[in-house]
Amino acid sequence: MSTRRILKAVLIDLSGTLHIDDTAVSGAQEALQKLRSSPVAVKFVTNTTKECKRALFERLHKLSFDIHEDEIFTSLTAARNLVEQKQVRPLLLVDNSALEDFEGVDTTDPNAVVVGLAPEHFNYDTLNKAFRLILDGAPLIAIHKARYYKKVDGLSLGPGPFITGLEYATDVKATVVGKPEKSFFLEALRSIGCQPEEAVMIGDDVRDDVGGAQSAGMLGILVKTGKYRLGDEGKTNPAPYLMCDAFSQAVDHILYNML
Amino acid sequence: MAEWCEPVGRVKGVLLDICGVLYESGDGGGVPIVGSVEAVKRLKEANLKVRFCTNETQATREKFVKKLQNLGFDITVDEVFSPAPAVCQVLKERGLRPHLLVHDGLRPEFDQIDQSNPNCVVVGDAAEYFTYKNMNEAFQILMGLEKPILISLGRGRYYKETDGMKLDVGAYMKALEYACDIEAEVVGKPAAMFFLSALSDMGLEPDQVVMIGDDIVYDVGGAQQCGMKAVQVRTGKYRPCDEQHPTVKADGCVNNLAQAVTILLEHLH
Numbered sequence: 219m220s221t222r223r224i225l226k227a228v229l230i231d232l233s234g235t236l237h238i239d240d241t242a243v244s245g246a247q248e249a250l251q252k253l254r255s256s257p258v259a260v261k262f263v264t265n266t267t268k269e270c271k272r273a274l275f276e277r278l279h280k281l282s283f284d285i286h287e288d289e290i291f292t293s294l295t296a297a298r299n300l301v302e303q304k305q306v307r308p309l310l311l312v313d314n315s316a317l318e319d320f321e322g323v324d325t326t327d328p329n330a331v332v333v334g335l336a337p338e339h340f341n342y343d344t345l346n347k348a349f350r351l352i353l354d355g356a357p358l359i360a361i362h363k364a365r366y367y368k369k370v371d372g373l374s375l376g377p378g379p380f381i382t383g384l385e386y387a388t389d390v391k392a393t394v395v396g397k398p399e400k401s402f403f404l405e406a407l408r409s410i411g412c413q414p415e416e417a418v419m420i421g422d423d424v425r426d427d428v429g430g431a432q433s434a435g436m437l438g439i440l441v442k443t444g445k446y447r448l449g450d451e452g453k454t455n456p457a458p459y460l461m462c463d464a465f466s467q468a469v470d471h472i473l474y475n476m477l
Numbered sequence: 478m479a480e481w482c483e484p485v486g487r488v489k490g491v492l493l494d495i496c497g498v499l500y501e502s503g504d505g506g507g508v509p510i511v512g513s514v515e516a517v518k519r520l521k522e523a524n525l526k527v528r529f530c531t532n533e534t535q536a537t538r539e540k541f542v543k544k545l546q547n548l549g550f551d552i553t554v555d556e557v558f559s560p561a562p563a564v565c566q567v568l569k570e571r572g573l574r575p576h577l578l579v580h581d582g583l584r585p586e587f588d589q590i591d592q593s594n595p596n597c598v599v600v601g602d603a604a605e606y607f608t609y610k611n612m613n614e615a616f617q618i619l620m621g622l623e624k625p626i627l628i629s630l631g632r633g634r635y636y637k638e639t640d641g642m643k644l645d646v647g648a649y650m651k652a653l654e655y656a657c658d659i660e661a662e663v664v665g666k667p668a669a670m671f672f673l674s675a676l677s678d679m680g681l682e683p684d685q686v687v688m689i690g691d692d693i694v695y696d697v698g699g700a701q702q703c704g705m706k707a708v709q710v711r712t713g714k715y716r717p718c719d720e721q722h723p724t725v726k727a728d729g730c731v732n733n734l735a736q737a738v739t740i741l742l743e744h745l746h
Binding site for chain 2: 290291331337341342350353365378379380383384388389
């Protein structure tokens, strides 16, 4: 194993790692407290496109997690950062509940397109609007490209298919900002001011959390809660740095072995 | 400039795309492109065989042709090759029962087709019928099939209407391909079968026919792949970058159908 620099930051996934819906993972709150008593910086990272930061914060706060709203970095945040970096005015094809995270962004006379999970916008008229902007040179920013998601009554189309259709029609490639894109992790770390080699990611999704983080140069700890399935550890190359039963074991490992 | 007409007397038939060549579709039925009505008349008067090859799937052939006749075009149903009748043939031959993700106006073309208990999805240019709900329904049906079959009526990326560029069936075909991780089969341009059926109907060989279209890849490229010469018009969905296309080089590029016909007729004898 190559020499690593001192651990400066821990990135933590939310859904499936700290909580499952409205239930905290056992021992997670205390583990987070213990982690905070160490010198590492902490950031909570998630691929949500429906919930704004405030909603996520409120849910975690209710579950007694010691967390600050500005420690939350979502794929929506990543999209907003990219829009600001590029200095563009986006047509936002995102859920109404996510618009709050774009407050203050100029959306008049759009010259960019941002696409998240937004079934109410995936109609012919709105997609044509987006299509014409991209044909005229507007960049296409995808919050993520999930094929579908699970609903109570079955599978439902995610944003991925519609983004693919726009890419095909315009011959333009979308910039994807969410996990497992390298840029997502680098952007999350940029706000703490540390390098990937100085950070570790804890998550339950072998591809989006661990795979993505490790290809960005971080170490990944896979927890066996949430969407973890037996054998997941074999699905990423290189294999996860460490497997843990849950978040509290991951924190113990960090405190006793990595500082 | 007109190598596509050489040698003199070679060309005996013309295959014409409709949208973007004859007329531009849009609200109120659409608008003929300047000189196109006359151009079609001139071709027929010169005793050239004329057929129309379209990927139009928002209406039945009968309704579509009636609309064009009302705009002054000399055109009959027998001269038009469109994907719906072609796909019905395919469905019958393979015992396929389709779930239709198509424009309401096209449904009558499938009146003779068994649509119960669907074992495939047929997608056409559904336009405003491409609602999230309808797309989701087609997606769920495909995901529920042991062997998901998606048949697309054409795979065009976009086309021009009077009020601007619109997404074509290809974009939605790609969306479903990605969602279900499958590959669609295409009926209509640029499938070789489609062009060849028109040629066979004319009783002509590919090198005796010229294709005239506005889509550099699916009209021009598709026709060239069948051995025809093909000319692009600068109307319809044409964009200047088409003339520098990385893989397709049209045999000729003209302003519109009228100019193409003038050049062709000059070289006939």
